[in-house]
Amino acid sequence: MHALARLRNVVEAFSSERDLTRVLGVVTEILPSHYLVDGLSGDLKIGDCVKIYIDGKAIFGQVVSVGRDGASIKSFENNNGVGIGARVERVGPIEVAPHDSWIGRVLNALGEPVDDKGPVQKGAKSRQVDGPPPQAMQRARVSDPIRTGVRVIDCFTPLCKGQRIGIFAGSGVGKSTLLSMMTRSEGFDAAVVCLVGERGREVRDFLEHMQETTSASIVTIVATGDESPMMRRLAPLTAMTVAETLRDQGASVLLIVDSVTRYAHASREVALAAGEPPVAHGFTPSVFADLPRLLERAGPGEADGGAITGVFSVLVDGDNHNDPIADCIRGTLDGHIVLERDIAEQGRYPAINVLKSISRLADRVWSQGEREFVAKIKTILAKFEDTKDLRMLGGYQAGSDRDLDQAIMVAPLVYAALVQTPQSERSENAIHEIAEQLREHDIS
Secondary structure (H helix, E strand, O other), rough: HHHHHHHHHHHHHHHOOOOOEEEEEEEEEOOOOEEEOOOOOOOOOOOOOEEEEOOOEEEEEEEEEEEEEEEEEOOOOOOOOOOOOOEEEEEEEOEEEEOOHHHOOOOOOOOHHHOOOOOOOOOOOOOOOOOOOOOOOHHHOOOEEEEOHHHHHHOOOEEEEOOOEEEEEOOOOOHHHHHHHHOOOOOOEEEEEEEEOOHHHHHHHHHHHHHHOOOOOEEEEEEEEOOOOHHHHHHHHHHHHHHHHHOOOOOOEEEEEEEEHHHHHHHHHHHHOOOOOOOEOEEEEHHHHHHHHOOOOOOEEOOOOOOEEEEEEOOHHHOOOOOOHHHHHHHOEEEEEEOOOHHOOOOOOOOEEEEEEEEOOOOHHOHHHHHHHHHHHHHHHHHHHOOHHHHHHHOOOOOOOOHHHHHHHHHHHHHHHHHOOOOOOOOOHHHHHHHHHHHOOOOO
Protein backbone atom coordinates (compact mmCIF):
# COMPACT_ATOMS: atom_id res chain seq x y z
CA MET A 1 0.00 0.00 0.00
CA HIS A 2 2.83 2.35 0.86
CA ALA A 3 4.46 1.56 -2.48
CA LEU A 4 1.26 2.49 -4.37
CA ALA A 5 1.01 5.75 -2.45
CA ARG A 6 4.59 6.63 -3.31
CA LEU A 7 3.95 5.77 -6.98
CA ARG A 8 0.86 7.98 -7.00
CA ASN A 9 2.82 10.89 -5.53
CA VAL A 10 5.53 10.52 -8.17
CA VAL A 11 2.97 10.44 -11.00
CA GLU A 12 1.12 13.49 -9.64
CA ALA A 13 4.36 15.46 -9.29
CA PHE A 14 5.42 14.50 -12.80
CA SER A 15 2.03 15.47 -14.22
CA SER A 16 2.05 18.86 -12.49
CA GLU A 17 5.44 19.74 -14.01
CA ARG A 18 4.81 18.53 -17.55
CA ASP A 19 1.97 18.72 -20.02
CA LEU A 20 1.22 15.13 -20.84
CA THR A 21 -1.15 16.16 -23.63
CA ARG A 22 -1.13 18.97 -26.17
CA VAL A 23 -4.38 20.24 -27.61
CA LEU A 24 -3.83 21.65 -31.09
CA GLY A 25 -6.13 23.45 -33.47
CA VAL A 26 -5.72 24.13 -37.17
CA VAL A 27 -6.09 27.20 -39.35
CA THR A 28 -9.18 26.72 -41.51
CA GLU A 29 -9.56 30.13 -43.17
CA ILE A 30 -7.25 33.05 -43.86
CA LEU A 31 -8.67 36.57 -44.13
CA PRO A 32 -6.80 39.87 -44.69
CA SER A 33 -7.26 40.89 -41.07
CA HIS A 34 -7.23 37.59 -39.15
CA TYR A 35 -7.28 33.78 -39.22
CA LEU A 36 -10.03 31.35 -38.29
CA VAL A 37 -8.92 28.41 -36.14
CA ASP A 38 -10.89 25.22 -35.47
CA GLY A 39 -10.45 22.76 -32.63
CA LEU A 40 -9.57 25.09 -29.74
CA SER A 41 -12.78 26.97 -29.01
CA GLY A 42 -13.39 25.14 -25.75
CA ASP A 43 -9.95 26.08 -24.39
CA LEU A 44 -9.58 29.67 -25.55
CA LYS A 45 -10.53 33.00 -23.98
CA ILE A 46 -10.43 36.43 -25.58
CA GLY A 47 -6.97 37.89 -25.06
CA ASP A 48 -5.19 34.53 -24.88
CA CYS A 49 -1.90 34.18 -26.71
CA VAL A 50 -1.42 31.28 -29.15
CA LYS A 51 1.48 29.80 -31.09
CA ILE A 52 1.07 29.19 -34.80
CA TYR A 53 3.57 26.66 -36.15
CA ILE A 54 4.97 27.32 -39.63
CA ASP A 55 7.79 25.29 -41.20
CA GLY A 56 9.27 24.29 -37.86
CA LYS A 57 9.08 27.73 -36.26
CA ALA A 58 6.40 29.35 -34.12
CA ILE A 59 4.87 32.81 -34.41
CA PHE A 60 2.56 34.38 -31.86
CA GLY A 61 -1.00 35.55 -32.23
CA GLN A 62 -3.84 36.65 -29.98
CA VAL A 63 -7.46 35.53 -29.71
CA VAL A 64 -9.86 38.34 -30.60
CA SER A 65 -13.13 36.38 -30.69
CA VAL A 66 -14.36 32.87 -29.84
CA GLY A 67 -17.38 31.02 -31.21
CA ARG A 68 -18.71 27.49 -31.48
CA ASP A 69 -17.46 27.22 -35.03
CA GLY A 70 -13.95 28.45 -34.25
CA ALA A 71 -11.87 31.33 -32.99
CA SER A 72 -10.48 34.43 -34.68
CA ILE A 73 -6.73 34.97 -34.28
CA LYS A 74 -4.70 38.05 -35.16
CA SER A 75 -0.98 37.55 -35.62
CA PHE A 76 1.68 39.80 -34.09
CA GLU A 77 3.63 39.64 -37.35
CA ASN A 78 2.85 40.96 -40.82
CA ASN A 79 3.33 38.71 -43.87
CA ASN A 80 4.12 35.67 -41.75
CA GLY A 81 3.33 32.92 -44.26
CA VAL A 82 0.51 31.22 -42.34
CA GLY A 83 -1.30 28.67 -44.51
CA ILE A 84 -4.39 26.49 -44.30
CA GLY A 85 -3.80 23.59 -41.94
CA ALA A 86 -1.14 25.30 -39.82
CA ARG A 87 -1.18 23.96 -36.26
CA VAL A 88 -2.19 26.30 -33.43
CA GLU A 89 -1.49 25.84 -29.72
CA ARG A 90 -2.83 27.82 -26.76
CA VAL A 91 -0.18 29.56 -24.65
CA GLY A 92 -2.37 31.52 -22.22
CA PRO A 93 -2.56 35.19 -21.17
CA ILE A 94 0.22 37.42 -22.50
CA GLU A 95 2.84 37.94 -19.83
CA VAL A 96 6.21 39.65 -19.51
CA ALA A 97 8.83 39.31 -16.79
CA PRO A 98 10.70 42.65 -16.46
CA HIS A 99 14.28 42.43 -15.25
CA ASP A 100 16.99 44.92 -14.30
CA SER A 101 18.81 43.99 -17.52
CA TRP A 102 16.02 45.78 -19.43
CA ILE A 103 17.31 49.15 -18.25
CA GLY A 104 19.08 50.97 -21.06
CA ARG A 105 17.64 48.62 -23.67
CA VAL A 106 15.18 49.01 -26.54
CA LEU A 107 12.56 46.25 -26.66
CA ASN A 108 9.57 45.42 -28.80
CA ALA A 109 6.04 44.95 -27.50
CA LEU A 110 6.76 41.31 -26.59
CA GLY A 111 9.74 42.26 -24.44
CA GLU A 112 12.29 41.11 -27.01
CA PRO A 113 15.40 43.26 -27.65
CA VAL A 114 15.62 45.13 -30.95
CA ASP A 115 18.83 47.10 -30.32
CA ASP A 116 21.44 44.46 -31.34
CA LYS A 117 22.94 44.39 -27.85
CA GLY A 118 22.23 40.75 -27.15
CA PRO A 119 19.47 39.01 -25.20
CA VAL A 120 17.85 40.25 -22.00
CA GLN A 121 17.05 38.21 -18.93
CA LYS A 122 13.61 37.43 -17.60
CA GLY A 123 12.66 38.50 -14.12
CA ALA A 124 11.66 36.10 -11.39
CA LYS A 125 8.00 37.15 -11.59
CA SER A 126 5.83 37.26 -14.70
CA ARG A 127 2.99 39.75 -14.94
CA GLN A 128 0.01 39.85 -17.27
CA VAL A 129 0.27 42.86 -19.56
CA ASP A 130 -3.45 43.57 -19.26
CA GLY A 131 -3.44 43.75 -15.48
CA PRO A 132 -5.85 45.71 -13.27
CA PRO A 133 -5.11 49.15 -11.77
CA PRO A 134 -4.56 49.51 -8.00
CA GLN A 135 -7.65 49.67 -5.83
CA ALA A 136 -8.87 53.25 -5.45
CA MET A 137 -8.83 53.30 -1.64
CA GLN A 138 -5.38 51.71 -1.46
CA ARG A 139 -3.62 54.33 -3.57
CA ALA A 140 -1.42 56.95 -1.97
CA ARG A 141 -2.40 60.60 -2.41
CA VAL A 142 -0.63 62.80 -4.95
CA SER A 143 1.16 65.80 -3.44
CA ASP A 144 4.89 66.07 -4.28
CA PRO A 145 5.51 68.70 -7.01
CA ILE A 146 7.66 68.07 -10.09
CA ARG A 147 9.81 70.66 -11.80
CA THR A 148 9.94 69.77 -15.50
CA GLY A 149 12.29 72.57 -16.52
CA VAL A 150 9.81 73.70 -19.20
CA ARG A 151 8.86 77.24 -18.19
CA VAL A 152 5.36 77.38 -19.61
CA ILE A 153 4.39 74.06 -17.98
CA ASP A 154 5.93 74.81 -14.58
CA CYS A 155 4.15 78.16 -14.49
CA PHE A 156 0.67 77.44 -15.87
CA THR A 157 0.17 73.65 -15.62
CA PRO A 158 2.48 72.45 -12.82
CA LEU A 159 2.66 68.71 -12.22
CA CYS A 160 2.93 66.36 -9.24
CA LYS A 161 4.50 62.94 -8.92
CA GLY A 162 1.90 60.34 -9.75
CA GLN A 163 -0.12 62.70 -11.94
CA ARG A 164 -1.36 61.76 -15.41
CA ILE A 165 -1.18 64.54 -17.97
CA GLY A 166 -2.04 64.57 -21.66
CA ILE A 167 -0.36 66.56 -24.43
CA PHE A 168 -2.95 67.23 -27.13
CA ALA A 169 -1.69 68.31 -30.54
CA GLY A 170 -2.05 67.83 -34.26
CA SER A 171 0.76 66.41 -36.34
CA GLY A 172 3.89 68.52 -36.74
CA VAL A 173 3.12 71.00 -33.94
CA GLY A 174 6.01 70.02 -31.65
CA LYS A 175 4.48 67.28 -29.52
CA SER A 176 7.47 64.91 -29.58
CA THR A 177 9.90 67.81 -29.05
CA LEU A 178 7.99 68.90 -25.95
CA LEU A 179 8.06 65.33 -24.65
CA SER A 180 11.82 65.20 -25.06
CA MET A 181 12.12 68.49 -23.13
CA MET A 182 9.99 67.11 -20.31
CA THR A 183 12.40 64.21 -19.83
CA ARG A 184 14.72 66.71 -18.12
CA SER A 185 12.41 66.58 -15.13
CA GLU A 186 14.19 65.96 -11.85
CA GLY A 187 13.41 63.46 -9.14
CA PHE A 188 12.69 60.29 -11.14
CA ASP A 189 14.49 57.03 -10.44
CA ALA A 190 13.56 55.46 -13.77
CA ALA A 191 11.83 56.29 -17.04
CA VAL A 192 9.81 54.04 -19.34
CA VAL A 193 9.35 55.36 -22.86
CA CYS A 194 6.79 53.83 -25.20
CA LEU A 195 6.84 54.90 -28.85
CA VAL A 196 3.73 53.70 -30.69
CA GLY A 197 3.37 54.04 -34.44
CA GLU A 198 6.35 56.39 -34.75
CA ARG A 199 8.39 56.77 -37.92
CA GLY A 200 11.40 54.48 -37.69
CA ARG A 201 13.95 57.24 -38.29
CA GLU A 202 12.63 59.26 -35.32
CA VAL A 203 13.02 56.51 -32.75
CA ARG A 204 16.80 56.70 -32.48
CA ASP A 205 16.86 60.52 -32.51
CA PHE A 206 14.33 60.69 -29.67
CA LEU A 207 16.10 58.10 -27.54
CA GLU A 208 19.58 59.54 -27.99
CA HIS A 209 18.35 63.01 -27.08
CA MET A 210 16.58 61.66 -24.00
CA GLN A 211 19.67 59.79 -22.83
CA GLU A 212 21.63 63.04 -23.06
CA THR A 213 19.14 65.06 -21.02
CA THR A 214 18.00 62.77 -18.20
CA SER A 215 19.82 60.93 -15.44
CA ALA A 216 17.00 58.42 -14.97
CA SER A 217 17.40 54.78 -15.97
CA ILE A 218 15.46 54.28 -19.22
CA VAL A 219 13.55 51.28 -20.57
CA THR A 220 12.19 51.77 -24.09
CA ILE A 221 9.34 49.87 -25.71
CA VAL A 222 8.94 50.48 -29.44
CA ALA A 223 6.29 49.52 -32.01
CA THR A 224 6.87 51.51 -35.20
CA GLY A 225 4.19 52.43 -37.70
CA ASP A 226 5.08 49.58 -40.06
CA GLU A 227 4.46 46.90 -37.43
CA SER A 228 1.17 45.04 -37.07
CA PRO A 229 -1.75 46.61 -35.16
CA MET A 230 -1.34 43.85 -32.59
CA MET A 231 2.17 45.04 -31.75
CA ARG A 232 1.07 48.69 -31.67
CA ARG A 233 -1.81 47.79 -29.37
CA LEU A 234 0.40 45.68 -27.10
CA ALA A 235 3.29 48.15 -26.73
CA PRO A 236 1.63 50.56 -24.20
CA LEU A 237 0.40 47.59 -22.16
CA THR A 238 3.93 46.18 -21.98
CA ALA A 239 5.38 49.60 -21.10
CA MET A 240 2.78 50.06 -18.36
CA THR A 241 3.63 46.60 -16.97
CA VAL A 242 7.34 47.51 -16.83
CA ALA A 243 6.49 50.80 -15.09
CA GLU A 244 4.28 48.97 -12.57
CA THR A 245 7.11 46.56 -11.77
CA LEU A 246 9.46 49.47 -11.06
CA ARG A 247 6.77 51.28 -9.06
CA ASP A 248 6.15 48.22 -6.90
CA GLN A 249 9.88 48.19 -6.12
CA GLY A 250 9.45 51.69 -4.66
CA ALA A 251 10.76 53.70 -7.61
CA SER A 252 9.42 57.02 -8.84
CA VAL A 253 8.80 56.31 -12.53
CA LEU A 254 8.28 58.66 -15.47
CA LEU A 255 6.14 56.96 -18.12
CA ILE A 256 5.94 58.57 -21.57
CA VAL A 257 3.56 57.13 -24.18
CA ASP A 258 3.70 58.68 -27.64
CA SER A 259 0.97 58.39 -28.67
CA VAL A 260 -2.18 57.02 -27.04
CA THR A 261 -4.14 57.88 -30.20
CA ARG A 262 -2.17 55.36 -32.24
CA TYR A 263 -2.88 52.80 -29.53
CA ALA A 264 -6.59 53.59 -30.01
CA HIS A 265 -6.24 53.23 -33.79
CA ALA A 266 -4.61 49.81 -33.35
CA SER A 267 -7.33 48.76 -30.89
CA ARG A 268 -9.94 49.79 -33.46
CA GLU A 269 -8.34 47.58 -36.13
CA VAL A 270 -8.33 44.61 -33.76
CA ALA A 271 -11.93 45.18 -32.69
CA LEU A 272 -13.18 45.52 -36.27
CA ALA A 273 -11.48 42.23 -37.13
CA ALA A 274 -13.37 40.65 -34.23
CA GLY A 275 -16.66 41.84 -35.72
CA GLU A 276 -17.44 44.81 -33.46
CA PRO A 277 -19.55 47.54 -35.04
CA PRO A 278 -18.14 51.09 -35.23
CA VAL A 279 -20.05 53.65 -33.17
CA ALA A 280 -18.14 56.97 -33.28
CA HIS A 281 -15.81 58.11 -36.07
CA GLY A 282 -15.20 54.44 -36.88
CA PHE A 283 -14.15 53.55 -33.33
CA THR A 284 -15.73 50.53 -31.66
CA PRO A 285 -17.18 50.42 -28.11
CA SER A 286 -14.27 48.37 -26.75
CA VAL A 287 -11.81 51.17 -27.62
CA PHE A 288 -13.57 53.51 -25.20
CA ALA A 289 -13.31 50.81 -22.52
CA ASP A 290 -9.65 50.02 -23.25
CA LEU A 291 -8.45 53.63 -22.88
CA PRO A 292 -9.52 54.26 -19.24
CA ARG A 293 -8.34 50.78 -18.28
CA LEU A 294 -4.86 51.59 -19.59
CA LEU A 295 -4.65 55.14 -18.22
CA GLU A 296 -5.96 54.24 -14.75
CA ARG A 297 -3.01 51.91 -14.24
CA ALA A 298 -0.68 54.92 -14.05
CA GLY A 299 -0.54 57.08 -10.96
CA PRO A 300 0.49 56.48 -7.35
CA GLY A 301 0.82 52.99 -5.95
CA GLU A 302 0.04 51.96 -2.43
CA ALA A 303 1.04 54.17 0.49
CA ASP A 304 4.81 54.41 1.10
CA GLY A 305 5.45 52.93 -2.34
CA GLY A 306 6.48 54.33 -5.69
CA ALA A 307 4.43 56.21 -8.26
CA ILE A 308 4.03 56.36 -12.04
CA THR A 309 3.88 59.88 -13.45
CA GLY A 310 2.23 59.42 -16.83
CA VAL A 311 2.75 61.78 -19.76
CA PHE A 312 0.52 60.70 -22.64
CA SER A 313 0.59 62.40 -26.02
CA VAL A 314 -2.70 62.57 -27.93
CA LEU A 315 -2.55 63.06 -31.68
CA VAL A 316 -5.61 65.16 -32.48
CA ASP A 317 -6.95 64.10 -35.87
CA GLY A 318 -7.43 67.06 -38.21
CA ASP A 319 -6.64 69.49 -35.34
CA ASN A 320 -10.10 68.69 -33.96
CA HIS A 321 -9.63 68.80 -30.19
CA ASN A 322 -13.19 67.53 -29.67
CA ASP A 323 -12.88 64.22 -31.51
CA PRO A 324 -14.18 61.18 -29.52
CA ILE A 325 -10.77 59.80 -28.59
CA ALA A 326 -9.48 63.16 -27.34
CA ASP A 327 -12.67 63.65 -25.30
CA CYS A 328 -12.41 60.19 -23.74
CA ILE A 329 -8.75 60.65 -22.79
CA ARG A 330 -9.22 64.23 -21.53
CA GLY A 331 -11.92 63.07 -19.13
CA THR A 332 -9.69 60.35 -17.67
CA LEU A 333 -6.47 62.30 -17.12
CA ASP A 334 -5.51 64.75 -14.37
CA GLY A 335 -4.94 67.60 -16.79
CA HIS A 336 -4.24 68.46 -20.40
CA ILE A 337 -1.72 70.58 -22.26
CA VAL A 338 -3.01 71.89 -25.60
CA LEU A 339 -0.63 72.65 -28.48
CA GLU A 340 -2.02 74.69 -31.38
CA ARG A 341 -0.86 75.08 -34.95
CA ASP A 342 -1.56 78.84 -35.01
CA ILE A 343 0.91 79.38 -32.18
CA ALA A 344 3.54 77.19 -33.84
CA GLU A 345 3.14 79.17 -37.07
CA GLN A 346 4.05 82.32 -35.11
CA GLY A 347 7.34 80.67 -34.14
CA ARG A 348 6.44 80.40 -30.45
CA TYR A 349 7.64 77.08 -29.07
CA PRO A 350 6.46 75.21 -27.11
CA ALA A 351 3.23 76.02 -28.96
CA ILE A 352 1.09 75.70 -25.83
CA ASN A 353 -2.20 77.56 -25.48
CA VAL A 354 -2.04 78.39 -21.77
CA LEU A 355 -5.69 79.49 -21.72
CA LYS A 356 -6.91 76.05 -22.84
CA SER A 357 -4.44 74.01 -20.80
CA ILE A 358 -5.06 72.96 -17.22
CA SER A 359 -3.54 70.88 -14.45
CA ARG A 360 -6.14 69.62 -12.01
CA LEU A 361 -3.49 69.31 -9.30
CA ALA A 362 -1.98 72.79 -9.72
CA ASP A 363 -3.38 74.00 -6.39
CA ARG A 364 -1.20 71.41 -4.66
CA VAL A 365 1.88 73.08 -6.16
CA TRP A 366 1.19 76.83 -6.09
CA SER A 367 1.47 79.00 -3.01
CA GLN A 368 -1.26 81.60 -2.50
CA GLY A 369 0.92 84.33 -4.04
CA GLU A 370 1.82 82.19 -7.04
CA ARG A 371 -1.82 81.29 -7.61
CA GLU A 372 -2.78 84.97 -7.68
CA PHE A 373 0.12 85.84 -9.99
CA VAL A 374 -0.78 83.11 -12.50
CA ALA A 375 -4.47 84.06 -12.39
CA LYS A 376 -3.59 87.70 -13.15
CA ILE A 377 -1.35 86.70 -16.07
CA LYS A 378 -4.08 84.48 -17.54
CA THR A 379 -6.57 87.34 -17.22
CA ILE A 380 -4.20 89.62 -19.14
CA LEU A 381 -3.62 87.01 -21.86
CA ALA A 382 -7.37 86.36 -22.18
CA LYS A 383 -8.01 90.09 -22.62
CA PHE A 384 -5.26 90.27 -25.24
CA GLU A 385 -6.58 87.30 -27.24
CA ASP A 386 -10.27 88.27 -27.00
CA THR A 387 -9.58 91.67 -28.61
CA LYS A 388 -7.24 90.39 -31.30
CA ASP A 389 -9.68 90.88 -34.19
CA LEU A 390 -10.71 94.33 -32.94
CA ARG A 391 -7.10 95.50 -32.78
CA MET A 392 -6.20 94.06 -36.17
CA LEU A 393 -9.06 96.02 -37.76
CA GLY A 394 -7.86 99.22 -36.11
CA GLY A 395 -11.01 99.52 -34.02
CA TYR A 396 -9.25 100.25 -30.73
CA GLN A 397 -7.70 103.52 -29.64
CA ALA A 398 -5.04 103.52 -26.93
CA GLY A 399 -6.31 104.96 -23.66
CA SER A 400 -9.90 103.78 -24.12
CA ASP A 401 -9.50 100.81 -21.75
CA ARG A 402 -6.84 100.75 -19.04
CA ASP A 403 -6.92 96.93 -18.72
CA LEU A 404 -6.57 96.46 -22.46
CA ASP A 405 -3.71 98.94 -22.60
CA GLN A 406 -1.95 96.87 -19.96
CA ALA A 407 -2.68 93.63 -21.84
CA ILE A 408 -1.28 95.04 -25.10
CA MET A 409 1.91 95.97 -23.27
CA VAL A 410 2.37 92.89 -21.07
CA ALA A 411 1.09 89.93 -23.15
CA PRO A 412 3.90 90.06 -25.77
CA LEU A 413 6.46 90.11 -22.95
CA VAL A 414 4.86 87.04 -21.36
CA TYR A 415 4.84 85.17 -24.66
CA ALA A 416 8.48 86.06 -25.26
CA ALA A 417 9.42 84.82 -21.78
CA LEU A 418 7.72 81.47 -22.44
CA VAL A 419 9.69 80.70 -25.62
CA GLN A 420 12.02 77.78 -25.00
CA THR A 421 13.81 75.25 -27.23
CA PRO A 422 15.45 71.89 -26.48
CA GLN A 423 18.80 73.69 -26.59
CA SER A 424 17.74 76.28 -24.00
CA GLU A 425 18.74 75.97 -20.39
CA ARG A 426 16.10 74.33 -18.24
CA SER A 427 13.99 76.59 -16.09
CA GLU A 428 14.70 76.53 -12.36
CA ASN A 429 11.83 78.68 -11.08
CA ALA A 430 9.39 79.51 -13.85
CA ILE A 431 7.09 81.91 -12.00
CA HIS A 432 10.03 83.86 -10.56
CA GLU A 433 11.66 84.09 -14.01
CA ILE A 434 8.50 85.43 -15.62
CA ALA A 435 7.95 87.87 -12.75
CA GLU A 436 11.47 89.21 -13.31
CA GLN A 437 10.64 89.85 -16.98
CA LEU A 438 7.58 91.85 -15.91
CA ARG A 439 9.15 93.64 -12.94
CA GLU A 440 8.83 97.07 -14.56
CA HIS A 441 5.09 96.57 -15.14
CA ASP A 442 2.62 96.70 -12.28
CA ILE A 443 0.29 93.74 -12.80
CA SER A 444 -1.12 93.64 -9.28
